[in-house]
Amino acid sequence: MGILEVKNVGKRFGGLQALGDVNLSVAENTVHAIIGPNGAGKSTLLNCLVGKLIPDTGSVMFDGQSVLGRKPFEINQMGISRVFQTPEIFGELTVMENMMIPCFAKRDGAFTPNAFIDMFKDREIVERAEQMLEEMNMADARNDNAATMSRGNKRRLEIGMCLAQEPRLLLLDEPTAGMARADTNNTIDLLKQIKDERDITISIIEHDMHVVFSLAERITVLAQGTPLVEDTPDNIKGHPKVREAYLGETQDAA
Amino acid sequence: MFGLDKKDTRLLILVAILVALAPFLLNPFPEGSAMAQFNAGYPDLMQRFVIFGIFAIGFNILFGLTGYLSFGHAAFLGVGSYAAIWMMKLLTMNVIPAIFVSVIVAGIFSLAVGWISLRRSGIYFSILTLAFAQMSYSLAYSVLTPITGGETGLQPKVNDPRVLDGALAEGATPKANLFGLEMGSSFEWSVGGWLFTFNAGYYLAAVVMLIAFYMSIRIFRSPFGMMLRAVKSNQQRLNYTGLNAKPYTLAAFVISGMYAGLAGGLMVAMDTQVGAERMFWTASGEVVLMSILGGVGTLIGPVLGAGAIKYMENILSKINKEILHQWFAFMPDGIEDILVSLVYPFIGKGWHLTLGIIFMLVVIFLPGGLVEGGQRVARLFKRKKPAEDGPDGKTTPAE
Numbered sequence: 001m002g003i004l005e006v007k008n009v010g011k012r013f014g015g016l017q018a019l020g021d022v023n024l025s026v027a028e029n030t031v032h033a034i035i036g037p038n039g040a041g042k043s044t045l046l047n048c049l050v051g052k053l054i055p056d057t058g059s060v061m062f063d064g065q066s067v068l069g070r071k072p073f074e075i076n077q078m079g080i081s082r083v084f085q086t087p088e089i090f091g092e093l094t095v096m097e098n099m100m101i102p103c104f105a106k107r108d109g110a111f112t113p114n115a116f117i118d119m120f121k122d123r124e125i126v127e128r129a130e131q132m133l134e135e136m137n138m139a140d141a142r143n144d145n146a147a148t149m150s151r152g153n154k155r156r157l158e159i160g161m162c163l164a165q166e167p168r169l170l171l172l173d174e175p176t177a178g179m180a181r182a183d184t185n186n187t188i189d190l191l192k193q194i195k196d197e198r199d200i201t202i203s204i205i206e207h208d209m210h211v212v213f214s215l216a217e218r219i220t221v222l223a224q225g226t227p228l229v230e231d232t233p234d235n236i237k238g239h240p241k242v243r244e245a246y247l248g249e250t251q252d253a254a
Numbered sequence: 255m256f257g258l259d260k261k262d263t264r265l266l267i268l269v270a271i272l273v274a275l276a277p278f279l280l281n282p283f284p285e286g287s288a289m290a291q292f293n294a295g296y297p298d299l300m301q302r303f304v305i306f307g308i309f310a311i312g313f314n315i316l317f318g319l320t321g322y323l324s325f326g327h328a329a330f331l332g333v334g335s336y337a338a339i340w341m342m343k344l345l346t347m348n349v350i351p352a353i354f355v356s357v358i359v360a361g362i363f364s365l366a367v368g369w370i371s372l373r374r375s376g377i378y379f380s381i382l383t384l385a386f387a388q389m390s391y392s393l394a395y396s397v398l399t400p401i402t403g404g405e406t407g408l409q410p411k412v413n414d415p416r417v418l419d420g421a422l423a424e425g426a427t428p429k430a431n432l433f434g435l436e437m438g439s440s441f442e443w444s445v446g447g448w449l450f451t452f453n454a455g456y457y458l459a460a461v462v463m464l465i466a467f468y469m470s471i472r473i474f475r476s477p478f479g480m481m482l483r484a485v486k487s488n489q490q491r492l493n494y495t496g497l498n499a500k501p502y503t504l505a506a507f508v509i510s511g512m513y514a515g516l517a518g519g520l521m522v523a524m525d526t527q528v529g530a531e532r533m534f535w536t537a538s539g540e541v542v543l544m545s546i547l548g549g550v551g552t553l554i555g556p557v558l559g560a561g562a563i564k565y566m567e568n569i570l571s572k573i574n575k576e577i578l579h580q581w582f583a584f585m586p587d588g589i590e591d592i593l594v595s596l597v598y599p600f601i602g603k604g605w606h607l608t609l610g611i612i613f614m615l616v617v618i619f620l621p622g623g624l625v626e627g628g629q630r631v632a633r634l635f636k637r638k639k640p641a642e643d644g645p646d647g648k649t650t651p652a653e
Contacts (some may be wrong), residue, residue: 050494073492073498073499081494091488102496110498111498112478113501114477115472115473117477
């Protein structure tokens with residue numbers, strides 16, 4: 001049984017059946033990629049996992065507990081962290097403050113009215129945040145405004161913020177979308193390093209096949225709201241159904 | 255000191271000194287001189303400076319940190335005022351219970367209003383708070399007349415119960431006091447041509463303002479304050495970082511409502527009367543102007559903004575045509591008349607015009623408010639000195 005179990009999940013927007021009948025099992029400590037052409041329902045599926053959308057049918061179980069009906073912050077506190085397509089960070093805050101927020105969230109929970117302590121005198125949090133910045137190679141930038149960083153560094157910071165919470169499942173929504181090749185490769189290296197060094201399950205939605213095949217151990221192909229195949233990268237590469245989904249009708253040679 | 259770092263301690267001490275010496279600083283011109291009308295060192299105005307300073311400091315905790323723009327904060331000020339005056343009618347003319355209860359009542363009221371209004375954000379939140387404030391105003395003005403005195407408002411009467419106070423002497427009127435020290439009592443000191451007034455009420459309000467200011471610094475520097483800034487910066491990321499934005503914003507809303515209630519209570523302590531117009535939407539708008547004019551999200555900005563607006567309201571509005579003629583008397587007659595008619599629309603009742611122009615100039619050229627103006631001037635003076643920021647690893651939003 002996987003850490004994330006999606007069973008018979010369906011979601012309809014008006015006349016559009018975004019997700020038909022999705023079954024998915026993500027095994028613990030693996031990198032599981034979900035790929036598919038535009039409009040396949042990848043983002044809808046992801047939004048159903050993190051509480052942004054509630055599926056019409058089916059169940060989503062994380063580590064034996066249902067996530068359905070829970071708010072995004074509650075699901076995050078269960079151990080699911082999400083990286084967005086465009087990096088979502090606190091632009092007006094400094095890099096250090098950005099990193100301290102998830103550290104507080106991890107230790108103190110969803111709400112703590114600690115209005116009368118100086119945040120920089122909380123040694124435990126400061127040390128943890130500094131350590132995470134070191135790991136992300138961002139210690140030099142700690143006093144910069146996060147909004148002034150390059151896109152690649154924002155992505156790095158966002159991933160670091162997610163890791164600071166020590167999540168059990170890290171969800172990435174097209175983490176290299178819109179990135180230059182060099183930034184894409186840096187992100188791949190970073191994710192490889194995370195996978196090697198930590199006990200963490202990574203689920204990644206991606207367009208870029210280069211990224212997918214460099215990282216994934218299992219791949220699920222989604223088309224028109226239903227999973228087409230699930231297999232290892234090597235088997236997926238040559239799979240006729242996948243080609244069909246990406247390239248349209250296969251033309252019969254005959 | 256008091257758990258503040260060096261920079262903040264310096265700021266707090268500076269503000270404390272300025273507030274303590276205000277009767278001197280605001281009265282730079284000798285009595286009877288042509289410039290004496292620019293003196294602001296009289297009790298009534300000084301009290302307004304600090305009371306509206308408190309109001310703006312509290313408003314800034316909500317608007318400056320979370321970015322939620324409330325257009326109904328005057329309602330909390332009004333509710334605080336009514337609570338205070340009822341304490342004076344029922345319990346005692348001592349201002350302590352009045353101030354204390356005004357904070358509590360405003361806090362409870364803002365909890366209810368915030369609970370509902372914070373279901374929406376952005377302009378919808380602003381409209382909801384505005385609606386609540388206008389409802390409160392209408393209720394106070396008409397329906398709730400038995401409690402609020404309606405159009406005439408409320409003031410302590412000789413025959414109010416006041417269970418804690420002894421009977422008033424024959425012919426005496428009830429006066430707000432602090433354990434016998436009347437709020438209206440002043441010590442006047444005449445030196446040369448100058449007259450300095452030290453008013454008991456002002457100093458009480460000033461001490462309360464310093465405490466309120468200190469607490470706001472603590473909130474700004476706390477993890478709670480950082481979460482509030484995170485709400486403003488990116489609520490989506492906050493939610494997906496396992497933090498529940500709602501209680502944070504609600505807490506900020508209630509805190510700022512309590513500050514408004516405190517200001518309302520102090521207003522009653524200084525001048526024992528309340529009218530519904532205190533809750534009118536223009537009063538809510540005024541505190542928004544104060545925050546923006548001084549510098550949103552900065553520590554001292556709102557206090558500066560409050561001071562600037564109250565100064566203009568009370569000083570500019572007093573200048574009239576005769577005074578203008580005196581000023582320009584040295585000019586030839588024709589030019590004098592032209593100058594007077596040019597300047598006239600901006601003074602007296604036209605002071606709002608001046609305020610509007612200054613406000614526009616500040617928003618366009620100094621988006622950070624008067625604080626940014628101050629920082630730019632300071633930078634000009636110490637251009638050669640290398641920057642000192644950063645070594646302690648702290649960055650402050652501004653001061």
